[in-house]
Amino acid sequence: MQLNHLNLSVKDVPATRTLFETYFGFTCNDPKLNDTLSVLNGSDGFILVLMNQRMNEHGNHTYPDTFHIGFYLEDETAVKNMWEQLKNGGIEPEQAPQIMRKTFGFYFSFDTFMVEVTTPIKA
Incomplete structure (x- = not known):
């Protein structure tokens, strides 16, 4: 499946x-x-x-606070590059890339949803 x-x-x-x-x-x-x-x-x-x-005029048009979609990138450099590309394109991520649990990344809001861009921290 x-x-x-x-x-x-x-x-x-x-x-x-x-x-x-x-x-x-x-x-x-x-x-x-x-x-x-x-x-x-x-x-x-x-x-x-x-x-x-x-x-759809009926139904819920908002997502729960923690709803988001996520993208895994290959490494920390790719995450930093994506953050720069977004900023240069006029999209302002709420935070700079940082360590989050066992990943390195950031979140940003767009339209009605949140996006996570991250990579696993390599041990």
Whole structure:
């Protein structure tokens, strides 16, 4: 069994699509590039669906405080480089990369969700 996809409910589909394409290597293969729905493919076959919150007028439009999506990078240098790329792109992570439990990384908020960028600390 393999996890196939994740559907994120967001306020701004185009901006969120750009985030994942620019910094996390996703590609949009959805011919209907619009502000209501985008289907993104990861390099490993994982599918990320971005759906505008307005599409579903009923239900919860907020995530729990600890909800986040995470990306593992190859080493601390890659984490630091990603932090710099995000800052240079106008995205302000709330913290600089740091040791967090047994990993090195950082979190940042975007649209309606939080992203973790981290790498395991090598012993």
